[in-house]
Amino acid sequence: MTEPSSSPPLCRIENSFVRGRNVLFSEGSPQPLFTAWERHCRRFDVHPPAQLAELFRNFLAAFALHAASHPRNEVLAWTIHLQDPHCSLFLTADTELSTVTGRVHTDHLKKE
Numbered sequence: 001m002t003e004p005s006s007s008p009p010l011c012r013i014e015n016s017f018v019r020g021r022n023v024l025f026s027e028g029s030p031q032p033l034f035t036a037w038e039r040h041c042r043r044f045d046v047h048p049p050a051q052l053a054e055l056f057r058n059f060l061a062a063f064a065l066h067a068a069s070h071p072r073n074e075v076l077a078w079t080i081h082l083q084d085p086h087c088s089l090f091l092t093a094d095t096e097l098s099t100v101t102g103r104v105h106t107d108h109l110k111k112e
Contacts (some may be wrong), residue, residue, distance in 0.1 A: 030061040067093035
């Protein structure tokens with residue numbers, strides 16, 4: 001997925017359709033996306049615990065692959081609520097702009 005400006009992509013994801021198998025193969029390196037997210041967290045003084053940051057990075061990579069497999073002109077969102085560790089992960093993407101972002105929520109969550 002890329003930034004909405006004319007700058008080069010932060011994270012390039014390539015999709016290939018395997019004919020005869022009806023399979024979509026997606027690949028990319030999410031490290032530049034992780035670096036941008038960590039820089040964003042530092043800039044806005046957001047410091048999720050290490051365990052939640054690792055969990056978020058995994059979901060962010062999966063969500064970027066998921067979004068890249070969708071057609072253009074869609075807006076997607078996931079909200080994932082976990083009991084252990086107690087958090088909510090929010091992710092959103094715009095396939096027309098090729099953007100993806102998200103946030104870890106730990107405050108004001110309902111215990112079930």
